[in-house]
Amino acid sequence: MAKDNSSLQATTGTAGLFVVAAALRLLLFTAFPGLPNLLTGRVEISTPVTSFKRLQEGLFLYNHNVSPYDGGVYHQAPLLLPLFSLLPDPSTYPIFTYILYILVDLLSANALYKIAESKEGAISRLYTSPRKEKRWSGYIVAALFLLNPFTIATCVGRPTSVFTTCAILHAVAKALSGNIFTSMLSLSFAAYLSMYPLLLLPPMVILAYDRTYNPKAPKSLGQLAGMCTLVVGGSLGLLFLSSYALTGSWEFLSSTYGIQLTLTDLTPNAGLWWYFFTEMFDSFRSFFLGVFWLHLSSYTPALTIRLRQQPLAVTTLLLGIFAIFKPYPSIADTSLFLSLVPCFRHVFPLLRYSFVTSSVVLYGTFLGPAFYHLWIYAGSGNANFFYAITLVWSLGLSLLVSDLAFAILRDEWEVERPEMRGKEIRQI
Amino acid sequence: MSVDLQNDGDSKPIISPDAATVSLPATGIATTTTPERKEPPPEKEADTRRRSWIVLSFWLITVFIGLPVWWNTTTIYRANLPLTQMTDWADGKACEPVFPLRIALDVGAMPEQEAQNLLRLTQHALDDLNDFSGHHLRLQLAQAPATEAAAASVRDDSNVALTIRLAPGDAAHAASSSLHPHLPILDVQYPPNSLPTANSPSSGLATYIATQLGSTFAEEQNIISYLLETSSITPEHRPKGISQEVVESVSKRMTRQLKYSQTYHLTFSLFTNGPIPSSWDIEAAIDEYMKPVLDMLRPIHNFTIDTQVQLYASPGVQSQVLGKEDLSSFINAAEWPLSPSIGGAPTVNFIIYIGNQTIGVPSEASPAETSQSWMIPQWGSVYLLAPPPAEAAHVSSETLKQPILTFTSHLLTLLGTPQSGSLPLRLSTLARIRSADLLLRASSSLGSLARLTLALPSISIPSNVADGVVKTIQHLELACASLGGGASSQSLEHARVAEREAERAFFEKSMVGQLYFPDEHKIAVYLPLLGPIGVPLVMGLLNEIKAWKSRRSQKLKAA
Numbered sequence: 001m002a003k004d005n006s007s008l009q010a011t012t013g014t015a016g017l018f019v020v021a022a023a024l025r026l027l028l029f030t031a032f033p034g035l036p037n038l039l040t041g042r043v044e045i046s047t048p049v050t051s052f053k054r055l056q057e058g059l060f061l062y063n064h065n066v067s068p069y070d071g072g073v074y075h076q077a078p079l080l081l082p083l084f085s086l087l088p089d090p091s092t093y094p095i096f097t098y099i100l101y102i103l104v105d106l107l108s109a110n111a112l113y114k115i116a117e118s119k120e121g122a123i124s125r126l127y128t129s130p131r132k133e134k135r136w137s138g139y140i141v142a143a144l145f146l147l148n149p150f151t152i153a154t155c156v157g158r159p160t161s162v163f164t165t166c167a168i169l170h171a172v173a174k175a176l177s178g179n180i181f182t183s184m185l186s187l188s189f190a191a192y193l194s195m196y197p198l199l200l201l202p203p204m205v206i207l208a209y210d211r212t213y214n215p216k217a218p219k220s221l222g223q224l225a226g227m228c229t230l231v232v233g234g235s236l237g238l239l240f241l242s243s244y245a246l247t248g249s250w251e252f253l254s255s256t257y258g259i260q261l262t263l264t265d266l267t268p269n270a271g272l273w274w275y276f277f278t279e280m281f282d283s284f285r286s287f288f289l290g291v292f293w294l295h296l297s298s299y300t301p302a303l304t305i306r307l308r309q310q311p312l313a314v315t316t317l318l319l320g321i322f323a324i325f326k327p328y329p330s331i332a333d334t335s336l337f338l339s340l341v342p343c344f345r346h347v348f349p350l351l352r353y354s355f356v357t358s359s360v361v362l363y364g365t366f367l368g369p370a371f372y373h374l375w376i377y378a379g380s381g382n383a384n385f386f387y388a389i390t391l392v393w394s395l396g397l398s399l400l401v402s403d404l405a406f407a408i409l410r411d412e413w414e415v416e417r418p419e420m421r422g423k424e425i426r427q428i
Numbered sequence: 429m430s431v432d433l434q435n436d437g438d439s440k441p442i443i444s445p446d447a448a449t450v451s452l453p454a455t456g457i458a459t460t461t462t463p464e465r466k467e468p469p470p471e472k473e474a475d476t477r478r479r480s481w482i483v484l485s486f487w488l489i490t491v492f493i494g495l496p497v498w499w500n501t502t503t504i505y506r507a508n509l510p511l512t513q514m515t516d517w518a519d520g521k522a523c524e525p526v527f528p529l530r531i532a533l534d535v536g537a538m539p540e541q542e543a544q545n546l547l548r549l550t551q552h553a554l555d556d557l558n559d560f561s562g563h564h565l566r567l568q569l570a571q572a573p574a575t576e577a578a579a580a581s582v583r584d585d586s587n588v589a590l591t592i593r594l595a596p597g598d599a600a601h602a603a604s605s606s607l608h609p610h611l612p613i614l615d616v617q618y619p620p621n622s623l624p625t626a627n628s629p630s631s632g633l634a635t636y637i638a639t640q641l642g643s644t645f646a647e648e649q650n651i652i653s654y655l656l657e658t659s660s661i662t663p664e665h666r667p668k669g670i671s672q673e674v675v676e677s678v679s680k681r682m683t684r685q686l687k688y689s690q691t692y693h694l695t696f697s698l699f700t701n702g703p704i705p706s707s708w709d710i711e712a713a714i715d716e717y718m719k720p721v722l723d724m725l726r727p728i729h730n731f732t733i734d735t736q737v738q739l740y741a742s743p744g745v746q747s748q749v750l751g752k753e754d755l756s757s758f759i760n761a762a763e764w765p766l767s768p769s770i771g772g773a774p775t776v777n778f779i780i781y782i783g784n785q786t787i788g789v790p791s792e793a794s795p796a797e798t799s800q801s802w803m804i805p806q807w808g809s810v811y812l813l814a815p816p817p818a819e820a821a822h823v824s825s826e827t828l829k830q831p832i833l834t835f836t837s838h839l840l841t842l843l844g845t846p847q848s849g850s851l852p853l854r855l856s857t858l859a860r861i862r863s864a865d866l867l868l869r870a871s872s873s874l875g876s877l878a879r880l881t882l883a884l885p886s887i888s889i890p891s892n893v894a895d896g897v898v899k900t901i902q903h904l905e906l907a908c909a910s911l912g913g914g915a916s917s918q919s920l921e922h923a924r925v926a927e928r929e930a931e932r933a934f935f936e937k938s939m940v941g942q943l944y945f946p947d948e949h950k951i952a953v954y955l956p957l958l959g960p961i962g963v964p965l966v967m968g969l970l971n972e973i974k975a976w977k978s979r980r981s982q983k984l985k986a987a
Contacts (some may be wrong), residue, residue, distance in 0.1 A: 283502075284953055290497035294489060295961065301485040305478060359793075417469075 013139050014113055021109065021146035022102050022147050025428035028156050029098045034092070039157035044368060048265040049075045049194070049256070050159035056091075067247060069255040075265065077161050078243040078252045079195050094418035097158065105155050109142040111169035112339055118176040121310045121343035124418035125210040127309035129411050130418070131346035141342045151405050164194040168336065171200075172315060177206040179337035180224075183208055184231040191232070192239045195257050196326050199297055201232060202304045203314035210311060260327050262289060269366065271329040272394055275387040296325045313408050316340040320401035324394045334397065341404065350407035354363060357399045364393030467896040476975065483968045490965060506888060511878045513901055518875020521657075523867070523908035528651065531567050531641060536595055537579035543569060546634060553638035566639055589856060590644070592616055593636060605640050607850040614640065646858045647846040652864055652932040654678040659868040684805040685844035688862055690924060691730040691773040694839075695808075699741035699764065704821045708780075710735045713828035718836050722852065728859050728920060729843065732773065737762065743781065749788035755802050758810060763914060776842060777808030780828075780834045782815055801834045809838040824952055859920050860911075866923035867907055873930035880934075886947055887939055896933030899928045 006170075028035060039045055040052045048054065058074030064080045068074045083091075090097045116138035122129040145151055167190035174183035187204055190197035204274060205228045209221050243252055258270065259265055266274050273292060280288055299321050307314045319340060322335035348354070371389045374381035414421050473810040516522040533550070535543040551567050589759035591716050592614045605616045654675055686692070698708050714733065722731050744760040759766070759779070767775050787800065800810040816823065841847070845858045874897065881889065 222606050281949070281953060287498060287501035288957065290494070290501055290963075291957070294494050295496065298486055298489045301489070302482045305485060 001302075007194070013129060014142060016111070017139065017143050017146065018106050019108065021108060024147075025102045025152065025155055026098065028152065029094070036158060037365075039153055040159075040380040042157060042369070043268050043329050043372060044270050045154060045157035046159050047161075047269045047330050048267050049260060049328045050161040050330060050332070052158040052160070055080065055160060067251060068247065069247075069251050072255075073254055075259045077256055079192070079239065079246045080160055080163070082246065099294050100190070101155050101158050104166050105115055105146065105151065108162070108166045108169045108339075109146045111166070111173040112145050113138035113142040114173040115169065115176060115312075115340070116343050118173075120176055120207075121210075122346045124310050124312065125213055127412065127415075129346050130415060130421075131349070131411065134346045134349075136342050136345045141339070144342050148338060149303060150331045150338065154332040154335055159330060159332055161194065161330060164190050164197065165195065165332060165336045168197055168200065168319070169339070171197075171204060172207070172312070172340075175204055176211055176312075178208070178212045180208045180228065181231060184228050185235050188232045188235040188239065196296075196322055198232075198314060199300045199322070200318060201228065202300055203311045203318065204228070206304065206308065207311035209317065223357055232424070261293070262286075263327050268372075268383070269328055269330065270390050270393055271327065272325065272390065273327045275383065275390075278383075287314075292325075292327070296322070307408065309412070310408065312340075312343065316344065317401055317405055317408075320397065320404070324397045324401070337397075337401075344404065344408065345389060347407035347411050349393065352406065352409050353399055353403050357396055357403060360392060360396030361401060363388055364396055366424050368393060438466045475824075476979075480972055483972050486965060487969060490756065504888040505891075506881075506887075506889045507512075507891045509878065509881055509894055509897055510901065511881065514874040514878035514897065517871040517901065517904060518878065519657075520871070523871075523911075524906065527864070527911060529565050529645070531565055531589060532591040533567055534568050534571075534591055534593045535569065536593070538594065538827050547597060550637050551636035553635045554981060555845045557638050557642050565645065590614060590641075590853065591642075594618060605636075607644070607853065608853065609850055612850070612852045612856065614639070614644065644849055644853065645857075647848050648860065650674050651682075651846065652676055654682070655861070655864055655868055659872060681841075682844070684841065686774055686776065686802075686806050686842050686932050688844075688866060689729075689774050690734065692843075693773040693775045694731055694733045694766075694778065695767060695775055696733070696735040696835075697764070697780070698737045698823070699743075699779060699781045700737075700739055701741060701743075701781075703739055705782065705816060705823045707736065707738060708735075708823035709825035709828060712825040713832045716825065717829055717832040719839070721836050721851075724855055725843070728855070728862060736765065741781075743783070743785070748784065749786055751788055755787070755810075756804075756955055759804070760854065773809075776839065777779075777804075778838075779808065780813050780831050781810060782813045782823075784815065785812060787812065801831070801838075803838045803841065806842070808842070809835055811835065863907060863911065863920040863923040866927040867904060867911070868922070870904055870923065870930040871925040873927070873934050874900060874904075877930075877934050890936060893933045893936050893939065896929045898937075900929040900933065903929065 046052060046054075047050070054073050055076055057071070058068035058076065059081055061070060061074070063085055068078065068081060084097075087093075087100065089095045116136065119132075119135065122132040122135055142311060171183045171186035171190060174180075174186055183204065185201065190200075202225075205225045206221070208228065209219075213219075231346050240253075246251060263273055263277050266278050266373050268274050276288070276292075277285065300318060303314045303317055304311075307317075316337065320337040323329050323337045326333065351357075368386070368389045371381060371385040373382060377385045410425070495692045513522065533543070533547055535546070538546070547567050547569060550856075554565050554567070560689045590612045594616050596618060605614055607614055617638060618636075658676065658679075696710055696714070698705075698710070700706070725731070741764060742756045742760060745754040747754060750758065758781075766777055766779075787802070791818070800813070801809060811834055813827070813831060816827070843858065844860075844861065845854050849857070850855075875892075877897065880887070903922045903926035907926060910919040910922070
């Protein structure tokens with residue numbers, strides 16, 4: 001009874017939060033009519049593979065019965081097109097698009113609420129943190145997501161990466177509630193939209209396995225992994241087939257995933273790839289594309305093995321790594337990573353560089369647009385200006401990722417060595 | 429606590445979630461809790477194994493995905509090129525640059541025996557006279573009496589370059605000869621008594637004919653030996669050279685002519701310094717005075733023509749009388765709309781300027797004729813026309829006759845036609861010169877490509893380069909086989925294809941980029957980018973191996 005009551009309370013609480021968050025976004029959309037288009041044009045928010053402007057271009061071609069990939073501007077998944085062509089034209093009735101994006105944000109926040117409420121961050125099947133008492137409720141975690149300036153800017157800038165964010169968060173939430181099939185379906189949606197979430201499959205499988213583990217009738221992890229892979233493969237196949245039916249050719253594969261794999265669009269962004277590949281010798285280009293992709297994907301198995309006991313931590317750390325090292329990162333990826341970090345409130349006292357990290361991230365946040373302006377508009381700086389600030393930004397994020405990884409490992413280690421609690425560590 | 433990672437699905441969890449209360453696994457080591465200066469407890473076996481798995485996972489990715497990616501993306505594709513064949517062509521070993529020209533001897537009513545005799549003697553005289561083996565004149569008796577119609581048909585289909593028509597003349601004292609103006613025929617009139625007898629070692633008539641032939645083909649010989657001289661062919665495969673003066677005079681002419689192209693674009697421009705004349709009969713004038721020559725050039729070149737009229741055009745030089753140095757700056761390139769040679773066909777410009785200017789350079793040969801026009805090497809020609817007497821706004825075809833004829837002769841010079849001889853002879857010579865030129869250029873391109881391939885082992889050779897080389901060699905062989913034969917245009921066609929393919933193969937885009945990429949750069953590329961990845965990978969592996977060794981030695985000790 002008391003439990004019911006509290007959950008009801010939480011729901012009413014989040015309802016208020018959701019209303020506030022939606023109202024804030026609506027206010028930004030309507031009170032500053034120029035803001036959505038300004039943010040859509042920012043390279044920190046819109047990448048070639050997520051930009052709303054490019055989506056409109058593809059939509060126009062699609063509505064005029066031309067292949068949306070003609071012209072080489074649109075690089076996003078084909079199934080987004082019928083969704084947006086159902087809405088009234090965004091330039092005349094933008095409110096419907098705004099409402100869609102607000103709804104997607106609220107859905108993500110709802111999934112995040114469930115993730116935080118599941119307490120998986122501190123208590124997993126194989127591991128219980130000694131600091132498990134110290135945690136934030138779902139309400140706070142959802143509020144941190146919804147009121148995060150990065151999330152708000154992303155929502156107003158309307159890149160399609162919010163759909164990926166929503167799909168990933170739902171995949172995690174469904175895996176936590178033991179709903180394996182829905183979780184895998186959600187993950188394959190995310191992979192269909194952005195490709196890189198496919199790398200989250202191993203920790204997701206372990207998460208789903210741990211949450212559905214029944215000590216009386218233990219199932220095999222390998223069996224479950226096989227089943228999950230089949231589900232993801234099957235649903236991806238279905239999505240591809242329906243995309244083929246929609247566009248009439250397999251062209252979309254090379255135009256969406258091919259662009260991410262080969263980095264043919266070198267529009268500057270907050271990531272590390274574009275500058276390397278503008279400078280790269282042509283004969284080494286394909287080799288280093290291979291190296292960069294391998295680097296990105298090599299973290300998955302190692303982290304999954306190391307943090308086998310805390311699959312949610314693996315997922316969070318991987319999302320942080322992707323936000324730094326993926327080919328077209330934007331602040332949408334950062335906000336996804338930052339939204340999951342509060343689930344690890346219990347290790348916050350173990351973070352060593354929280355001040356440095358937050359200063360560096362803030363530094364990058366404020367100087368990034370300024371340096372971009374100096375380079376592109378004022379002409380008083382060059383590409384190195386902007387690249388330097390993206391390096392700082394990535395440094396800040398990687399500090400956060402490594403510090404979080406350290407804190408999680410230290411937390412694990414203190415279980416083993418309770419006497420070392422609160423002592424300085426020293427490498428031997 | 430430990431988790432069996434190898435088969436953690438099947439195994440039951442060894443520890444309960446509340447790991448803090450669980451004692452360490454039975455490794456026989458108890459944690460001692462002396463506060464200061466204590467040694468850290470030894471690593472648990474599960475941790476060691478886990479670390480090995482992590483190192484292994486990185487190495488598996490590196491070895492099974494990274495190495496194939498590296499191999500696939502950095503191996504340089506080198507198509508097989510027939511290198512020896514290519515250098516053979518460039519050195520002149522593959523094709524003897526010999527032009528056997530067949531000369532038909534039409535003896536008319538002469539008896540067979542005497543004709544054979546004359547033929548033998550003339551051939552002897554020719555061989556004695558000609559010290560240049562690359563250009564070989566071979567006499568033969570004409571099959572049928574050379575009427576003009578027969579000669580015309582012969583020119584088309586057989587290998588005969590020139591027909592000598594012998595006829596007994598009236599003049600009792602000396603032989604005389606003249607070239608037919610429209611057909612490749614040399615008419616020789618000989619005194620009836622000068623026919624050689626059966627056993628005489630030499631004959632005045634034979635020597636005379638040989639000398640005439642020699643002088644007729646002297647220019648062609650000079651040009652061809654000049655081409656061989658300046659080509660990549662090694663001296664031992666080259667026929668005997670020519671004297672220095674000849675080289676100089678020929679090279680002067682060669683620098684004047686346009687680079688060979690199958691199609692030329694002719695632009696006729698009328699520039700006037702005032703409002704009139706504003707129209708001209710250029711079409712009729714070209715049809716009448718230039719078309720016949722263009723038609724004759726058809727097997728060698730194609731021509732496209734356009735015309736333009738520009739009023740109030742001011743030349744680059746304003747002075748009334750143009751000196752020698754003014755001629756080069758007369759063209760007002762900045763203001764006159766003259767099309768540059770962009771695209772497939774080079775442009776030849778012909779400009780008629782109507783104004784009050786005259787040329788002040790006296791010409792030695794015929795002042796009246798050349799004082800109105802001059803030729804600009806590799807570009808075109810200018811003709812100064814005096815303003816029409818009345819206020820006539822139209823330039824008639826009659827007025828244009830002299831300019832167009834001048835332009836025609838300038839065009840022939842620009843195309844590299846020899847200057848002596850009758851027109852048909854000059855054109856067939858031109859075809860031979862051009863095919864020799866193209867053949868040599870294609871061969872030298874092949875040689876350069878072969879040298880490049882050998883000099884840069886790291887350059888990639890796409891398969892279309894190999895295809896181009898094979899095609900070039902194939903067409904070179906065909907061109908070489910038909911070289912010097914009467915069917916010159918076929919040889920020219922093959923040489924043309926060969927040259928085009930060779931150029932395309934040599935200037936392949938993907939190869940040019942790597943020309944400037946030495947091997948040392950690879951260190952600069954690999955080291956900074958792969959060092960940070962490679963060091964932890966290798967160090968991790970080394971540590972694992974060391975740990976494994978010490979474990980083994982401990983186990984041995986224990987046993």
